[in-house]
Amino acid sequence: MNTRSKRIVNLAIISMLIMLVLSACSGNSGGSNGGTNKENGQSNEGNSNQAVNTDQNFDDISADIRGNKGPTQEQIDLVNATLNDTYLGDVFEEVIPSDYSAYPFKEEVVLDVWMPANSDIPDMNAHAVQKQIEKLTGIKVNFITPPIGQEADSFTLMISSGDLPDIIIDPGRYPGGFEAGVNDGAYLDLTDLMEQYAPNYTAWRNSNEMRRKTTVTDDGRLLGFYGIAPYSEWMWFGMLIKQEALDKTGMDVPNTIEEWHAFLTKAKEVGYSEPLNYGSNYGQIFTGILNGAFGVWDWTFLDENGKVGWGPAQPQAKDYLATMQQWNKEGLLNRDWATADFNQRMSTAISDKTAAMMDSPDTMWSFWKQQNNIDFVGALNPVLNEGDKSATTYRNFMRTGVSAAITTQSEHVEAAMAWLDFNYTKKGWEMINYGEYGTVHLVDENGMPYYHPESYIYNDPDGQPVAVTLHKYRMHNWPNIRDEHHSNPLIVSEGSYSGDIRKYWTENMDASVAMPPISFTKEEASREAELGNQLSTLRNEYFAKIIKGELPVDAYDKFLSEAQKMGLDEFLSIHQAALDRYNNR
Structure with a gap:
C-alpha cells in the first residue's frame, strides 16, 4: 500500500472512531461556554465572557495565596498539585475559561507529540511545566524532538513516511501550510469536535471577534489549536x-x-x-x-x-x-x-x-x-x-505563539484535544506563562502572577541567564493563551525597558x-x-x-x-x- 492510500485508509478508520465517540457522548457537552455551531456565526448568547467551572467545587483560597510572599509548602502544593484556580483574578477584558470537567482524564493514555527542538530545553520530557500539566490532566505525553538544525528534514521524513504522532506542534511546516495538511488527510478537521472536546479553547476564541476570525478558515473550518492572546501584542522588532x-x-x-x-x-x-x-x-x-x-x-x-x-x-x-x-x-x-x-x-x-x-x-x-x-x-x-x-x-492580530494539529493517525483524539484544551484554562494560562508557583512565581493582591526577586527566572540554580530561563521554567512559544506583556521576564524584569520600547513603537507607527x-x-x-x-x-x-x-x-x-x-x-x-x-x- 502506498503512503497516500495508507493515509486515506487511516483517515477513514479515524473518522469512524470519531463518529462512534460522538454518538456515545452526545449527551455530555463537557460544559462548553460561548461556542459557535460549526462556525455559522450564531454565538451562544450571554456566555462568551463567562468563566466555567464545571463539575468542580473548589474552596476559595484567594485569601491565602493573593499577596502571600512567603507561602508554606502546603499552600505551594495546593496551588501546584490541584486544579483550584480561585486565587487567580479576572485580569483581562474577557474572562479566561475554567472548565476542568475533563480532568483527570478518564483513561490512561500516552500521547506522542512532535515539536521543533529548543536549544534552551535539553529534554522536553523533563520540562517542569509539562510534568506538572501531566499530573493535573492525567494525560501522559511523549515529546519527540529532532536534533537542532534537523527540524525540516525530520518533519519531511515524518510526513512522507505516513507514520504520524498524535499531535504536531507547528503544523504549518506542512507543504502548502496547515490547511493543506488537513486537505491531504495528514491532520484532522476538528470543526465538529471543538465545542464538545475543547470547551475552553472554544470559549476563549469566541470571546473576541478578532480571535474568532483569525482562528477559522475561510470556509468556516477549525483546523487545530492556535496561540491566541488576550490582546494584540506589541511589535517586537x-x-x-x-x-x-x-x-x-x-x-x-x-x-x-x-x-x-x-x-x-x-x-x-x-x-x-x-x-x-x-x-x-x-x-x-x-x-x-x-x-x-x-x-x-x-x-x-x-x-x-x-x-x-x-x-x-x-x-x-x-x-x-x-x-x-x-x-x-x-x-x-x-x-x-x-x-x-x-x-x-x-x-x-x-x-x-x-x-x-x-x-x-x-x-x-x-x-x-x-x-x-x-x-x-x-x-x-x-x-x-x-x-x-x-x-x-507588523501588526499582531491576537494570533501568537505556535499552533498545534491532531493527526489522522491518532488513536486518542479526545485525549489529545483535552490535553491541548487545558492550555486555554485559567490554570493553564498561569502555569504555561508563569511556571511553577513558589520557586518561579507568586500571585499579587489582584490575583495576577508575577516573578518575585528570588524566582528561578532571575536566580537559576544552574546559573543560566534570563534569556535561557524564560524557556527553562515556563513555555514561551506555545499553543495557549500567551500573556507576553506580563510574563516575558525580559520585559518585566526589574529595570527592563524593552517593553517600553515595544509599546512606544506599536503606539507610534501606522500599521x-x-x-x-x-x-x-x-x-x-x-x-x-x-x-x-x-x-x-x-x-x-x-x-x-x-x-x-x-x-x-x-x-x-x-x-x-x-x-x-x-x-x-x-x-x-x-x-x-x-x-x-x-x-x-
Missing part, C-alpha cells in the same frame, strides 16, 4: 541605538533617512567602524525598517486602497537600493551582513564596532544591558520626509499596511508556494547583489521584468482572493 553612540556623536535619535545617514556617518567618525548592524543570513535586510521608508515593503502589504501589493515592486525601489548601495560603499554597514548568523551578529553587536542594529529589544536587553551593561534606546522606523508618519507591516493572517485554498497554496519561493529567491539575489555593488542599481529593471515573467500578477491575485475571503469571514 525594530531599530535600536546604543545610548553611548548618541552621547559620543552628540546627536538626537534620527528620524528621516537623511538624519540616519548623518548619524551613522558621525558614528563612524567617532570610532564605530561598522555602525549599523544591518542584517544577516536569516533575513534582517528584509524587515521593512529601512526599505519601508521608501514604501518598498519586504513582501506583501495593503496599499492605500486596501488591495494587496508586493513591496519589492514598488516605484521607489531603485531609490532604496541606491541608498543602501551608497551606505554599504561608505562602510556604514557590518561587513558580513549577507552571511552573519545570530551568534556572529550578537558578537559584533556587543563590540565597539556597532552603534545601532535592527533586532528585538527583548533580545538586546539580555545581550546589551544585562550581560554587558550597554544602555540603548528605540527609534521609530525611518521616514523619507520630515512630517511623514512612521509605518510598519494600516499590515496584511492579516490570510489562508489559501489547496489549489492556491501549491501555486502560491511555488511562485513565492521563486520570487523570494529572485528578490534576495538581486537586492543583495545591488546593495553590495556587484550589480548596478539599474539592474533592478531586469529584476522587475523577470518577476513579472515568473507570475507576479498571478501571485498577487492569489493573495487578493485570500484577502477578500478573510474580510468576509
Whole structure:
C-alpha cells in the first residue's frame, strides 16, 4: 500500500472512531461556554465572557495565596498539585475559561507529540511545566524532538513516511501550510469536535471577534489549536541605538533617512567602524525598517486602497537600493551582513564596532544591558520626509505563539484535544506563562502572577541567564493563551525597558499596511508556494547583489521584468482572493 492510500485508509478508520465517540457522548457537552455551531456565526448568547467551572467545587483560597510572599509548602502544593484556580483574578477584558470537567482524564493514555527542538530545553520530557500539566490532566505525553538544525528534514521524513504522532506542534511546516495538511488527510478537521472536546479553547476564541476570525478558515473550518492572546501584542522588532553612540556623536535619535545617514556617518567618525548592524543570513535586510521608508515593503502589504501589493515592486525601489548601495560603499554597514548568523551578529553587536542594529529589544536587553551593561534606546522606523508618519507591516492580530494539529493517525483524539484544551484554562494560562508557583512565581493582591526577586527566572540554580530561563521554567512559544506583556521576564524584569520600547513603537507607527493572517485554498497554496519561493529567491539575489555593488542599481529593471515573467500578477491575485475571503469571514 502506498503512503497516500495508507493515509486515506487511516483517515477513514479515524473518522469512524470519531463518529462512534460522538454518538456515545452526545449527551455530555463537557460544559462548553460561548461556542459557535460549526462556525455559522450564531454565538451562544450571554456566555462568551463567562468563566466555567464545571463539575468542580473548589474552596476559595484567594485569601491565602493573593499577596502571600512567603507561602508554606502546603499552600505551594495546593496551588501546584490541584486544579483550584480561585486565587487567580479576572485580569483581562474577557474572562479566561475554567472548565476542568475533563480532568483527570478518564483513561490512561500516552500521547506522542512532535515539536521543533529548543536549544534552551535539553529534554522536553523533563520540562517542569509539562510534568506538572501531566499530573493535573492525567494525560501522559511523549515529546519527540529532532536534533537542532534537523527540524525540516525530520518533519519531511515524518510526513512522507505516513507514520504520524498524535499531535504536531507547528503544523504549518506542512507543504502548502496547515490547511493543506488537513486537505491531504495528514491532520484532522476538528470543526465538529471543538465545542464538545475543547470547551475552553472554544470559549476563549469566541470571546473576541478578532480571535474568532483569525482562528477559522475561510470556509468556516477549525483546523487545530492556535496561540491566541488576550490582546494584540506589541511589535517586537525594530531599530535600536546604543545610548553611548548618541552621547559620543552628540546627536538626537534620527528620524528621516537623511538624519540616519548623518548619524551613522558621525558614528563612524567617532570610532564605530561598522555602525549599523544591518542584517544577516536569516533575513534582517528584509524587515521593512529601512526599505519601508521608501514604501518598498519586504513582501506583501495593503496599499492605500486596501488591495494587496508586493513591496519589492514598488516605484521607489531603485531609490532604496541606491541608498543602501551608497551606505554599504561608505562602510556604514557590518561587513558580513549577507552571511552573519545570530551568534556572529550578537558578537559584533556587543563590540565597539556597532552603534545601532535592527533586532528585538527583548533580545538586546539580555545581550546589551544585562550581560554587558550597554544602555540603548528605540527609534521609530525611518521616514523619507520630515512630517511623514512612521509605518510598519507588523501588526499582531491576537494570533501568537505556535499552533498545534491532531493527526489522522491518532488513536486518542479526545485525549489529545483535552490535553491541548487545558492550555486555554485559567490554570493553564498561569502555569504555561508563569511556571511553577513558589520557586518561579507568586500571585499579587489582584490575583495576577508575577516573578518575585528570588524566582528561578532571575536566580537559576544552574546559573543560566534570563534569556535561557524564560524557556527553562515556563513555555514561551506555545499553543495557549500567551500573556507576553506580563510574563516575558525580559520585559518585566526589574529595570527592563524593552517593553517600553515595544509599546512606544506599536503606539507610534501606522500599521494600516499590515496584511492579516490570510489562508489559501489547496489549489492556491501549491501555486502560491511555488511562485513565492521563486520570487523570494529572485528578490534576495538581486537586492543583495545591488546593495553590495556587484550589480548596478539599474539592474533592478531586469529584476522587475523577470518577476513579472515568473507570475507576479498571478501571485498577487492569489493573495487578493485570500484577502477578500478573510474580510468576509
